[in-house]
Amino acid sequence: MSLFNRIKTTFRARFPRRYPWPGLDMVLPGGQHLHLVGSIHMGTRDMSPLPPALVEKLSTADALIVEADISGNESPFANLDIPPPLNERLNEAQLAELERVADELGLSLSMLETQPLWQLAMVLQATQAQRLGLRGEYGIDYQLLNAARARNLRVIELEGAESQIALLRQLPGDGLSLLDDTLTHWHTNARLLQMMISWWLDAPPADSKMELPSTFSESLYDVLMHERNQAWQKTLQALPAGHYVVAVGALHLYGEGNLPSLLK
Numbered sequence: 001m002s003l004f005n006r007i008k009t010t011f012r013a014r015f016p017r018r019y020p021w022p023g024l025d026m027v028l029p030g031g032q033h034l035h036l037v038g039s040i041h042m043g044t045r046d047m048s049p050l051p052p053a054l055v056e057k058l059s060t061a062d063a064l065i066v067e068a069d070i071s072g073n074e075s076p077f078a079n080l081d082i083p084p085p086l087n088e089r090l091n092e093a094q095l096a097e098l099e100r101v102a103d104e105l106g107l108s109l110s111m112l113e114t115q116p117l118w119q120l121a122m123v124l125q126a127t128q129a130q131r132l133g134l135r136g137e138y139g140i141d142y143q144l145l146n147a148a149r150a151r152n153l154r155v156i157e158l159e160g161a162e163s164q165i166a167l168l169r170q171l172p173g174d175g176l177s178l179l180d181d182t183l184t185h186w187h188t189n190a191r192l193l194q195m196m197i198s199w200w201l202d203a204p205p206a207d208s209k210m211e212l213p214s215t216f217s218e219s220l221y222d223v224l225m226h227e228r229n230q231a232w233q234k235t236l237q238a239l240p241a242g243h244y245v246v247a248v249g250a251l252h253l254y255g256e257g258n259l260p261s262l263l264k
Contacts, residue, residue, distance in 0.1 A: 021051055022196075022204040022250050026263055031241030035061075036260060038204070038250030040196050041070075042129045043138035047200050050143050054245075058147055062242035063154040067249065068161040070136075071145040082114050083174060089117060090176075097183045105131065118168040118175025121182040125189065132193055140200070141247045158232050158248070167223070177220050185215040196250050205254065212255045226257045233262040 022038030035057050102109055105127045112120050148155055168175055192213055229252055252259045
């Protein structure tokens with residue numbers, strides 16, 4: 001590396017560029033130039049179109065990297081086994097709380113009977129997001145994927161939808177902990193969604209180590225956040241030298257064990 005490039009890299013490390021969206025630049029020792037974007041998988045109408053400066057980054061990138069390519073029409077939930085009735089999988093308190101939340105969302109328990117507990121949790125979370133005005137077509141990764149396709153830009157998956165479903169299927173007790181956490185932190189999750197929307201519409205947080213409201217138990221946080229961040233760290237460090245836009249869930253960029261801190 002030339003003296004000029006060493007000085008430029010040191011300056012950028014000490015005075016990182018601030019973006020009006022949750023994003024930051026990193027240069028890894030292998031010559032991988034990363035622009036990390038804190039995505040929200042469902043967004044509001046005001047989050048579309050994407051900031052022109054973010055779209056411009058795709059024009060100089062060698063690839064867009066996402067958790068999973070969600071631009072297709074295939075359902076990742078096909079061919080799941082039909083589980084026992086809910087009253088055999090949940091205790092009375094859990095069933096009552098589920099019924100209360102489902103009623104709040106206008107969902108029928110009979111419709112949820114045939115779903116694994118982890119999928120049930122995801123349905124509740126997605127419906128809650130829709131009630132807050134969020135839609136999948138305004139999600140940041142979905143918009144980035146469309147922009148990349150329009151530019152014939154290569155797309156790289158960190159995991160892929162099948163791997164994500166496999167992870168959820170491996171959760172103990174059919175994903176009971178995920179459903180429990182979803183019900184326990186129901187209102188906190190709504191506040192967290194609104195906070196992440198404000199990161200895109202108003203301003204992102206300045207401190208990547210900021211404390212975020214907890215919506216997962218420690219064991220579940222390890223599986224869904226820490227372990228995935230560690231796997232993504234290795235994948236990104238193994239990339240060929242080049243320029244990449246990397247879109248991951250916004251929560252992976254902040255809090256304890258966040259992806260940028262691992263890459264540093």
